[in-house]
Amino acid sequence: GAVVSQHPSWVICKSGTSVKIECRSLDFQATTMFWYRQFPKQSLMLMATSNEGSKATYEQGVEKDKFLINHASLTLSTLTVTSAHPEDSSFYICSANHRGGTDTQYFGPGTRLTVL
Amino acid sequence: AQSVTQLDSQVPVFEEAPVELRCNYSSSVSVYLFWYVQYPNQGLQLLLKYLSGSTLVKGINGFEAEFNKSQTSFHLRKPSVHISDTAEYFCAVSDAGANNLFFGTGTRLTVIP
Numbered sequence: 001g002a003v004v005s006q007h008p009s010w011v012i013c014k015s016g017t018s019v020k021i022e023c024r025s026l027d028f029q030a031t032t033m034f035w036y037r038q039f040p041k042q043s044l045m046l047m048a049t050s051n052e053g054s055k056a057t058y059e060q061g062v063e064k065d066k067f068l069i070n071h072a073s074l075t076l077s078t079l080t081v082t083s084a085h086p087e088d089s090s091f092y093i094c095s096a097n098h099r100g101g102t103d104t105q106y107f108g109p110g111t112r113l114t115v116l
Numbered sequence: 117a118q119s120v121t122q123l124d125s126q127v128p129v130f131e132e133a134p135v136e137l138r139c140n141y142s143s144s145v146s147v148y149l150f151w152y153v154q155y156p157n158q159g160l161q162l163l164l165k166y167l168s169g170s171t172l173v174k175g176i177n178g179f180e181a182e183f184n185k186s187q188t189s190f191h192l193r194k195p196s197v198h199i200s201d202t203a204e205y206f207c208a209v210s211d212a213g214a215n216n217l218f219f220g221t222g223t224r225l226t227v228i229p
Contacts (some may be wrong), residue, residue, distance in 0.1 A: 006159070032215055043206060043219045044160070093159050097215065103148055103167050105217055107160040 003027050004096050006108035013084055014116055021079045021111045023094030029074035030096035034105060035067075038091040050077050084115040118142050118209045122220035129197055130228050137192040137223045139207030146212035149190040151181055154204040154222075163205075166190065167212075177201065202227045 003026040013019050023033055031052050036044040048069050050056040056069035066088075068080040077096075081088055091112055095105040119142045129135045141147065148167050152160040164175025171183040181192045190207060207220040 004159075034215075034217075043221045045219075046216065049215060095160075095217075103210075104150070104162065104165060106162070107152070109159040110157070112157070 002098070002104075002106040004094065004106050004108040006092075006094055006111050008111060009109060010112040010114075012114045012116065015085050016083055018080055018082045019084055019113060021081075021092055021094075021113075023077045023079070023096070023108055025075045025096045025106075028096075028098050030077075030098065031074065032097045033071055033077040034095045035069060035077075035079050036093045036095065038093060038110075040091075044093060047079075081113065084113070086115045089113055089115045118147070118211065118216075118218040120207055120209050120218050120220035122205075122207055122223050124223050125221065126224045126226065128226045128228055131199055132196045134195050135193065135197050135201075135225065137205050137207075137225065139190045139192065139220060141188050141190065141207075141209040141218075143188050148210045148212055149181075149183060150208040150210075150217070151175065151179070151190070151192050152206045152208060153177075154206065156203075160206065163192070197225070197227045199227050199229060201225060 005024045007022045033050050035047045038044050047062045048056045048058045050069045050071035052071050058064045071077040093110040095107045121140045123138045150165045151163040164173045166173045166183045174180045179194050204222045206222050208217045210217050
């Protein structure tokens with residue numbers, strides 16, 4: 001149990017376009033989902049926390065108008081990178097908590113975004 | 117906010133030798149502690165976690181970790197490593213009951229045949 005999927009696993013796009021990444025909890029309901037960004041050979045940096053049915057909470061330095069997060073259901077959260085630029089190229093990873101539990105985050109396999 | 121220090125960025129070790137990956141965190145009243153493993157181009161997989169109770173925690177793939185409150189440490193150990201253990205290992209901490217996870221910078225474990 002506790003499987004989290006992400007789609008797509010990788011995406012290449014042109015500069016100026018928008019890219020949507022989906023994060024799904026496959027076998028559990030997740031009231032809270034998290035979006036992380038990981039640069040090569042570095043650790044994960046939390047971008048935002050999203051709760052089902054409410055606005056996401058963004059970490060300091062993360063542009064909420066650039067990284068749009070929607071958590072429309074208990075099993076789906078989306079991250080949209082708007083007007084992507086080459087510096088947005090990174091590995092984006094989502095995670096989710098079980099509904100009613102806060103102790104463990106289960107991570108998706110990540111999405112590799114390359115902006116040309 | 118918590119801070120997590122993984123002192124070793126890279127640890128090479130011969131196959132079947134023991135290994136210890138170190139993790140220290142900033143002090144807090146009560147914390148949850150985690151070790152995750154990341155294989156190339158993949159997400160993070162939970163190895164083990166400490167929430168409460170016994171300070172020695174056993175996880176998957178033969179790994180274990182010991183919570184030491186006085187030293188604010190949560191070092192990861194395995195008595196005999198395999199080639200397949202080659203990966204990046206991340207220590208993470210959260211305040212008990214809180215959602216936020218704070219990650220260390222990771223330790224690259226390379227198992228040498």
